[in-house]
Amino acid sequence: MANKPKVATCSLAGCFGCHMSLLDIDDRILKLVELVEFDRSPINDIKRIEGRCAIGIIEGGCCTEDNVHVLEHFREHCDVLVSTGDCATMGGIPALRNTIPLRECLEEAYLKGPSVYNPSGRLPGDPEIPLMLDKVYPCHEVVKIDYHLPGCPPSADAIWETLVALLSGKPLSLPYGLIKYD
Amino acid sequence: MSAQDAAKLSFTIDGKEVKAEPGQTILQAAALAGIYIPHLCAMKGLSPWGSCRVCTVLVNGKPQAACTMPVAEGMIVENDTAELKDLRSSIVEMLFVEGNHFCMFCEKSGNCELQAMGYRLGMLQPRHDYMFPTRQVDASHPDVMLDHNRCILCARCIRASKELDGKNVFQFIHRGAHKRIGVDAAGGAGGTNLAVTDKAAEACPVGCIVKKRVGFAVPIGQRLYDTKPIGSHIEAGRAAKE
Amino acid sequence: MTDNASVSRQVCGNFGNDKGRLMDILIGVQAQAGCIAPEALDEIAKSLSMNRVEVESAATFYAFFSDKMRGRFVIRLCNDVIDQLQGADRVAAAFRAELGIEFGQTTADGLFSLAYTPCIGMSDQAPAVLINDRVVTKVSTDMVREIVQTLRTGKSLEHLKLTLGDGNNSHPLVRAMVNNNLRERGAVVFAPYTPGVALQRALSEQPVEIIKIIKASRLRGRGGAGFPTGMKWEFTRAAPGERKFVVCNADEGEPGTFKDRVILTEAPGLVFEGMTIAGYAVGASEGIVYLRGEYAYLLAYLEDVLAKRRAAGLLGRDILGKAGFKFDIRIQLGAGAYVCGEETALLSSCEGKAGNPKTRPPFPAQKGYLDMPTVINNVETHCAAARIVENGPSWFASMGTKASSGTKVFSVSGDCAQPGVYEIPFGITVQELLARVGATDTIAVQVGGASGRMIGPSEFGRQFCFDQLATGGSVMVFGKGRDPLAIAHGFMDFFVEESCGYCTPCRVGTRLLRERLGRFLEGRAEAADLDYLEKTSKVVKNASRCGLGQTAPNPILSTLQSFRSEYERCIKKNGTVFLPSFDPGKAVAVAAGIAGRASEHFGTKKGGVKA
Known part of the structure; x- marks a missing residue:
């Protein structure tokens, strides 16, 4: 078992939908755990990559400095990074804020919005909360990404095909119908 | 050979001989011959425009837009080459990063020609960086919505309104990076004579001009380009019946 | 804003409510009302029986128009x-x-x-x-x-x-602070001129003979593209059309070009004479000078020259007594759009529309202004045509080189002792010209303006002519200490600003290229960016619809060729690391300001990890 390649996954600014789609490979997950060992992943709740990984699966784009930090950590510890889902590949739903300046976004959310109750009149600045970036960036604009898998989420089949190709060292070529942006 | 065939002129696309009528564009002649040249701003029934440049081909070695270039006897057209595919991909990717194309909640998804072009060209992620421009949504019309975030400035609505509807609802305003579709009223599309039955309301290749209250009648997954690539009907020799 | 509406109504009336004169109407409203307000669009549309959005299309295209009130002094x-x-x-x-x-x-x-x-x-x-x-x-x-x-x-x-400038700049109808800086007069454009001599000679020949003469002279267009003028005239003459037009392209917008300014100041009669001869040769009776809005200070003076020519029988009906030959010229002002120097965009503008280029083919010789056969030539080309008719094609062809006959008027600017206008036969080398203009320690020369090429000293031995270094006249000299990449970036700014936005590669590609080039200047470039610049430049060059887009990547392509080491130096600083497309330190700055604390990760470092 010690020689099994390791796979790490994480969700940055995403909704975990891509992880749900990964779980949607159904019984093929049994085959997957035969082939690989999971390092850091919400599936096993390991919080930080423990050893060198063959594949890193990134869900979500970079919305905060912490996202960037985690992504860079993945880049350093994974041989291959797969940007998975629309948030990772183009920013996705979180990137809807990209057309509005950050301060305006925060003021609308915490001060001016019609349903806001905020007696302090302050924007959140707790040190526990990572600083937000001016925009949400797709992962490939932050670190080098080896493979892209768009979709919201990418289908279980697309994820499966990708993992199989990567683990077997075959070239990745998704058939028409598996490349989706929706 | 019939008399009609004799009147036709002849040229080649990727080495294949194609017959055409004088006055046809390369794109039209190719479609009738069962050859698909990827395109976005060109639309059957509308005058040639030549703005998206996705249909760029080489004519006797020189780049030309197939949708505006008239056929000529003996011209040598290159269409399906690796270089042109890469050029087209780059242009399509420019359109993706220039606007705000959020396919995951767009009503046009599956029927969108830009998206379909991305699928056909195998785009997984644009090579260009996203611009995320600030653009407006015009919901002032009772039956039609304009979401400028998705506009690719193909002018199909402009031409359809003018040429098919006999109106002048749309026209480009501003220039360069600020160019956008303007409407024939100060307060938005609601003030124009645009009708939901206008051809202009149907000419949009993307989800910029969409009809209200009819969304998602066909489920995602069962739409035009969900299973078959854009251009399939032309390659199946059905262009004339379109 | 009733004022805006009533001004609009009145200005439309002044132009006979002719929608073909929309440019002049918009210029008039902007000047008199200080803006073209929404009410003005409504009013103009009503007066001209147009759709409002069509008026808006033109009103929002040109930089000199504004929907918001501008100051009395702009x-x-x-x-x-x-x-x-x-x-x-x-x-x-x-x-x-x-x-x-x-x-x-x-x-x-x-x-x-x-x-x-x-x-x-x-x-x-x-x-x-x-x-x-x-x-x-x-x-x-x-x-x-x-x-x-x-x-x-x-x-x-x-x-x-x-302080009024030299020559006709101090003419009562000009009174401009502009100096001609006319350093060298050649035998063609700036030689002494007597009105009517060339025209008289032309009218003594059949029109087809004039075209033969022009062809024999091997005159090529002076705007930069170098199309043989005689062929252009021949096509226009042969094309069917109820009306034909002769257009003079005086939309001299190519950065670093100013020779037409001097020609129009010192030799406008020769320009009009050349246009009249072209009219006779191709069978046109109407001429238009498209004068860039920036040269509006010459308008009254040029109108006066036209009036004097009419009075002298050089324009109008039965010109110089030639029964049946009529020709007249109007001046169309532009309003701040470089793309209108592109001949088909210029025609769109003359028609009162936004300055979008037209689809080619058909070419202007077949379908030009108002879809009628149209000859469009540069200011200098019209001058040369008149002289060729006056002095003969072999006289002209004896100057310059075999493929580039005659003289060329250069506009020299930048790091040199005597910037200005030089009329010199084609074939002069860069080195020779640099010596004449008093340039020392030159590290780069931009030939042909922003859309041209930047060359380094290794190419200074080359000649200015169509088959070596082609230029519409612009020669910008850059001396020691200038940064070729920063200059290229300046030119990309220009193209981003001036793209009409009609086609994708130019509208989007110019912005992408500028941004990527900027990374080199900011020290954020990686090796892959060189490849990106090269490939994306080629897409813009090959796929753009008109000359603007096709030449817009030239600042990058030519510096990649001539100054590649400058690019490589910028990359070297960063080694081979992958760098984010943005500066993470800057990206967290707003949030850091709001939270009142520094970034945990990007306080000082720029981000980026090894690939």
């Missing part, structure tokens, strides 16, 4: 590359300080607006500003203070005491 500072090198930034700072506003703003008293504008054709006397249609050259910070004070108290341009 100060436009030229910020092209040459002006920047010669202190435009200092002048900008002085205007900002003096007026208390930023560029793009108008003072609260409604007196002043500040704007940047691309090359206004004064690179030989930079930095220069336009105040309404008045040109002020070699502007110093002291002058800025004086200008603002004078206008603030006097409230009229008449109070500006400008």
Whole structure:
């Protein structure tokens, strides 16, 4: 078992939908755990990559400095990074804020919005909360990404095909119908 | 050979001989011959425009837009080459990063020609960086919505309104990076004579001009380009019946 | 804003409510009302029986029109590359300080607006500003203070005491501070001119003979593209059409080009004579000079020259007694759009539309202005055509080189002792020209303006001519200490600003290229960026619809060729690391400000990890 390649996954600014789609490979997950060992992943709740990984699966784009930090950590510890889902590949739903300046976004959310109750009149600045970036960036604009898998989420089949190709060292070529942006 | 065939002129696309009528564009002649040249701003029934440049081909070695270039006897057209595919991909990717194309909640998804072009060209992620421009949504019309975030400035609505509807609802305003579709009223599309039955309301290749209250009648997954690539009907020799 | 509406109604009336004159109408409304407000669009549309959005399309295309009220004095500072090198930034700072506003703003008293504008054709006397249609050259910070004070108290341009320039710049109808800086007169354009001599000779021949003469001279278009003029005339003559037109392209917008300004100042008669001869040759009776809005200060003077020619029987009916030959010329002003120098965009503009280029084919010779056969030639080409008819094709062809006959009028600017206009036979080498203009320690020469090429010393032995270094006239000289990449970036700014936006590669690609080039200047470039620049430049060059887009990547392509080591030096600093597309330190700055604490990860470092 010690020689099994390791796979790490994480969700940055995403909704975990891509992880749900990964779980949607159904019984093929049994085959997957035969082939690989999971390092850091919400599936096993390991919080930080423990050893060198063959594949890193990134869900979500970079919305905060912490996202960037985690992504860079993945880049350093994974041989291959797969940007998975629309948030990772183009920013996705979180990137809807990209057309509005950050301060305006925060003021609308915490001060001016019609349903806001905020007696302090302050924007959140707790040190526990990572600083937000001016925009949400797709992962490939932050670190080098080896493979892209768009979709919201990418289908279980697309994820499966990708993992199989990567683990077997075959070239990745998704058939028409598996490349989706929706 | 019939008399009609004799009147036709002849040229080649990727080495294949194609017959055409004088006055046809390369794109039209190719479609009738069962050859698909990827395109976005060109639309059957509308005058040639030549703005998206996705249909760029080489004519006797020189780049030309197939949708505006008239056929000529003996011209040598290159269409399906690796270089042109890469050029087209780059242009399509420019359109993706220039606007705000959020396919995951767009009503046009599956029927969108830009998206379909991305699928056909195998785009997984644009090579260009996203611009995320600030653009407006015009919901002032009772039956039609304009979401400028998705506009690719193909002018199909402009031409359809003018040429098919006999109106002048749309026209480009501003220039360069600020160019956008303007409407024939100060307060938005609601003030124009645009009708939901206008051809202009149907000419949009993307989800910029969409009809209200009819969304998602066909489920995602069962739409035009969900299973078959854009251009399939032309390659199946059905262009004339379109 | 009833004012805006009534002004619009009146201006439309002045032009016979002719929608073909929409450009003039918009120029009139902007000048009289200070803006083209929404009410004006409604009113103009009504008066001309057009759709409002069509009026809006033209009104929003040109930089000189504004939907918001502008000041009584609109100060436009030229910020092209040459002006920047010669202190435009200092002048900008002085205007900002003096007026208390930023560029793009108008003072609260409604007196002043500040704007940047691309090359206004004064690179030989930079930095220069336009105040309404008045040109002020070699502007110093002291002058800025004086200008603002004078206008603030006097409230009229008449109070500006400008030293008048040489030659006809001091003509009562010009009265401009502009200097010709005409350093060398050649045998063609700037030789002594007697009105009517060339025309008389032309009218003694059959029109087809004139075309033969032009073809025999091997005259090629002086705008830069170099199309054989005789062939153009022949096509236009052969094309069927109820009306035919002769157009003179005086939309001299290519950065660093200003020779047409001097030709129009010193030899306008020769230009009009060439147009008239072209009209006779191709069977046209109407001519249009498309004069860039920046040269509006020449308008009254040029109109006067036209009037005098009409009075002398050189324009109008039965010209010089030739029964049945009629020809007249109108001047169409532009309103700030470089793309209108592209001949089909120019025609769109003449028709009163937004300056979008037209689809080619058909070419203007078949379907040009109002879809009628149209000859379009550069100012200098019209001059040369007149001289060829006057002195014969072999006289002309004996000058220059085999493939590039005649003389060329160069506009030389930048780091040299004698910037200005030089009329020299084709074939002069870069080195020879540099010596004549007093340039030393030259590291780069931009040949042909922003859309041309930047060459380094290894190419200074090459000749100016169509088959080596082609230029519409612009020669910008850059001396020691100048940064080729920064200059290229300045040119990309220009193309981004001036793209009409019709086609994808130019509209989007120019912005992408500028941004990527910027990474080299900011020290954020990686090796892959070189490849990106090269490939994306080629897409823009090959796939763009008109000459603007097809040449827009040239600043990058030519510096990649001539100054590749500059790019490589920028990459070397960063090694082979992958760098984010943005600066993470800057990206967290707003949030850090809001939270009142520094970034945990990007305090000082720029981000980026090894690939």
